[in-house]
Amino acid sequence: MNIKVIEDGGITSPLGFQAGAARASIKKPERYDLAVVVSQVPAVAAGVFTTNKFQAAPVQVSRRNIIHEKVIGFVVNSGSANACTGLPGLTDAEEMITKAAEAVGCYAEEMLIASTGVIGVPLPMGRILKGINDACANLSIKNGNIAAQAIMTTDTFAKEGAVQFDLEGKTITLGAMAKGSGMIHPDMATLLGFVTTDIAITKKCLREALLEANRDSFNMVTVDRDTSTNDSLFVLANGQAGNQLISEIESVGYKSFRDALSYLCTEMAKMIARDGEGATKLIEVQVLEANTNEDARKAARSIAASNLVKAAIFGEDANWGRIICALGYSGAEFNPDLVDVCIGDLKVAMNGQGLSFDEEVAKDILRNKTIVIKVVLKQGQAKSKAWGCDLTYEYVKINGEYRT
Amino acid sequence: MNIKVIEDGGITSPLGFQAGAARASIKKPERYDLAVVVSQVPAVAAGVFTTNKFQAAPVQVSRRNIIHEKVIGFVVNSGSANACTGLPGLTDAEEMITKAAEAVGCYAEEMLIASTGVIGVPLPMGRILKGINDACANLSIKNGNIAAQAIMTTDTFAKEGAVQFDLEGKTITLGAMAKGSGMIHPDMATLLGFVTTDIAITKKCLREALLEANRDSFNMVTVDRDTSTNDSLFVLANGQAGNQLISEIESVGYKSFRDALSYLCTEMAKMIARDGEGATKLIEVQVLEANTNEDARKAARSIAASNLVKAAIFGEDANWGRIICALGYSGAEFNPDLVDVCIGDLKVAMNGQGLSFDEEVAKDILRNKTIVIKVVLKQGQAKSKAWGCDLTYEYVKINGEYRT
The missing domain is CATH 3.60.70.12 (L-amino peptidase D-ALA esterase/amidase)
Structure with a gap:
């Protein structure tokens, strides 16, 4: 259509x-x-x-x-x-x-x-x-x-x-x-x-x-x-x-x-x-090859919602451990030893372990206004996307002064 | 003992x-x-x-x-x-x-x-x-x-x-x-x-x-x-x-x-x-008169975990609507029309509605290093406490730069 x-x-x-x-x-x-x-x-x-x-x-x-x-x-x-x-x-x-x-x-x-x-x-x-x-x-x-x-x-x-x-x-x-x-x-x-x-x-x-x-x-x-x-x-x-x-x-x-x-x-x-409060970047989390749509949704939302992921993106820090961590407590079913993670086109983790990557390439990706995080679970055919934004000083400021 | x-x-x-x-x-x-x-x-x-x-x-x-x-x-x-x-x-x-x-x-x-x-x-x-x-x-x-x-x-x-x-x-x-x-x-x-x-x-x-x-x-x-x-x-x-x-x-x-x-x-x-990352204040949430301990725990944790509650406390803003809101999505069972909320000794909401209170008194309470939020559900005998801290610029800074 x-x-x-x-x-x-x-x-x-x-x-x-x-x-x-x-x-x-x-x-x-x-x-x-x-x-x-x-x-x-x-x-x-x-x-x-x-x-x-x-x-x-x-x-x-x-x-x-x-x-x-x-x-x-x-x-x-x-x-x-x-x-x-x-x-x-x-x-x-x-x-x-x-x-x-x-x-x-x-x-x-x-x-x-x-x-x-x-x-x-x-x-x-x-x-x-x-x-x-x-x-x-x-x-x-x-x-x-x-x-x-x-x-x-x-x-x-x-x-x-x-x-x-x-x-x-x-x-x-x-x-x-x-x-x-x-x-x-x-x-x-x-x-x-x-x-x-x-x-x-x-x-x-x-x-x-x-x-x-x-x-x-x-x-x-x-x-x-x-x-x-x-x-x-x-x-x-x-x-x-x-x-x-x-x-x-x-x-x-x-x-x-x-x-x-x-x-x-x-x-x-x-x-x-x-336009999340104080946001400087849009984060799109793509979860691919999950067993069920619900697993994919859980995983994507958990990563997009993590304060630590959001603060790392704000700091333009390719701290993929935060992504893995939020995936791990998402409640989605998957095998941790199979997970690949990409930030933009850069693969930063494969089969649940970190890869050595060029930090400068990562920095260049993280300077963009839209950051795509891709997580491949290698379990099945289901997939999902979630959207969030970075966590910034401005978020804290807006919500420290909301009523005033 | x-x-x-x-x-x-x-x-x-x-x-x-x-x-x-x-x-x-x-x-x-x-x-x-x-x-x-x-x-x-x-x-x-x-x-x-x-x-x-x-x-x-x-x-x-x-x-x-x-x-x-x-x-x-x-x-x-x-x-x-x-x-x-x-x-x-x-x-x-x-x-x-x-x-x-x-x-x-x-x-x-x-x-x-x-x-x-x-x-x-x-x-x-x-x-x-x-x-x-x-x-x-x-x-x-x-x-x-x-x-x-x-x-x-x-x-x-x-x-x-x-x-x-x-x-x-x-x-x-x-x-x-x-x-x-x-x-x-x-x-x-x-x-x-x-x-x-x-x-x-x-x-x-x-x-x-x-x-x-x-x-x-x-x-x-x-x-x-x-x-x-x-x-x-x-x-x-x-x-x-x-x-x-x-x-x-x-x-x-x-x-x-x-x-x-x-x-x-x-x-x-x-x-x-x-000592939460970047914290300036300890938040203690007390939930009283819940039906079950699990309800009390859910409610207390949800309030202590809310970014919006935490940012309001950082801003020393008696924004009790944030507390009510986090209570409402906690998953705890209660009647919203019975809930009282106190910040320190100051009652700010009664039976699910706001009270008019002296903002200066509230400010004085919120200037302390330990902030006690008390929520009374009027459902039963169960109670719980949860602890958190405020959400500050420093949290964002620490976690934007964690690996560096």
Whole structure:
């Protein structure tokens, strides 16, 4: 299948979606911090949410509303997570979707919601409700980018993208925006991620495709092994592309859509890893020839998540012992005496033992902005990739001063 | 029971133990980097070892030898871990215990061994064998401290201690030394730790006491969630105190010994956490009123291990949302709506929601060198403690430059 990347594409690239954003001064003045995205016609939706036992109010509300047959859109704010805020927090989240629903003319139950920012601080509801009004007043297909900006916290750049593919003569478009920079660790949708698409698909197939795409994309990103109380990933499909409804996961249409969704989610996931708090380098860990996909995933995530691997990459030190070590405690099954390790194209360990290599060649590889670590287990055919970033002084600084 | 701390005590405080150390120039010249500890009479021994799938050569050798009925002592080097070194590494480890056994006059099978330092680098065997000779030549009850120095890597101070208690008119002494500063994470003996004691006890009871003591001490320390390939904890008991042999875990003698061993291991564990790589503060996490001990342990370790909690403590920021978040993904069972959180004596969250508190009071608490985080789950009677340290610029620096 041909997946075409749409340059400067985003959440409003698919047919029938609009976005709006506002400066609501939730935490900092003069920056976009509130976004609304809506479909012009009702859309089917699917979502995955954090497994943290503390579930932020917007997570609770969205979990409930996503069960409905159709949704219209969602509202998102940055600056305050509305987590650990008790019943008042729940009431605030309800009020936010009610306000957004009023503004766009739908039922509150047809809106989803997500929040990100500091935990345990009540929302400034006056400013937020005004912000929702403002954002709904500037809904447009041109405002995808400011919506993507509005959901940033410590992110240094807005994360958005869009792809297209052809299906039975129709063009299917998928758009996405995401935020995530810290508190990022796999095993659920660890971030805020939003995907829109104009494909016609059943709710059941959409959900299945989201689970498949999420597993090998957002779930394979780790910045710091900290799993947020607010993680949410939604996908809305409004059917405006005019394709024949996809209702079987064995169909060609389903598989094409799933591949496009996986591609887009993976691109967004890599953007998140590259923009990990304080990061200077993107780390891609490839685990090859594992016995099972689950072994490969465990191994890749463990290496990408290791503080010691991450600090070594920051220091541009080809300290492959850290990689071996993180592999060894990953829980994956393999024979330690068979493992090969490459940093970029340079093989540094073979059959579980170090090779002598040219440190200057290693340094040259480690000076790049993207570092690929390849681990070959020689057990079977399964493989996986995980993404992380280096651990830097700046990470410590950002998180030592987060609330201030 | 009265446990008496012996001032300036260490590995040679119990009757019948001697230590020696040498400067073998393994990685850096002019520092002690090789230690030998021996009992003058055969001792029963017990050990716990890393669960990392890559098991360093000395771990493989010690696992095998600790099965023997009696051991005489152990040899330890810093500077090189002898991990991922294949068959040559195993041969080197065997040669080290053979040389030590020759020097002290016992069988190689009666010696244990541990190594710590860089992974994957062959040992400089010439200098090491000479070092073993030198260390054995200065065996003395006075050399516990230089032995403790010899096992340091990035540690900033030597970790040693000793305690005594009375049992049926006899004085029982336990001594210990440990190293550990990075690559420290629970779920096994995550460090090198060595305990000597003059108590008379069966091998079976000694092993049981070690497992019990280890579980709530060394296993509750976390610096960076990285589990080493070399972690080992040995205890040797030589019976020189002259007490009646302890052979039942229901006996008063067993319980007293286990309590003293737990106390000593906990003190060593706290030293390790306080000296975590780059650390400026010791963090003690107390989880109270959990349903089960395992829930309490999971919760305490998860909070102590969180990069975000650790960075917030470094920044002296009372960001309790980080604590709540790490508790939420710990896997422990509890009701999020009942949780109270205190930082020092300051209650910052109650029933899962934030309280307004005086930030200046919080700052004053966070300026201390030891920070106690208390989490009350209100589920049952179980409790646990875990220890960690803050995450600092210095951690990143140390591990960006570890091999250089």
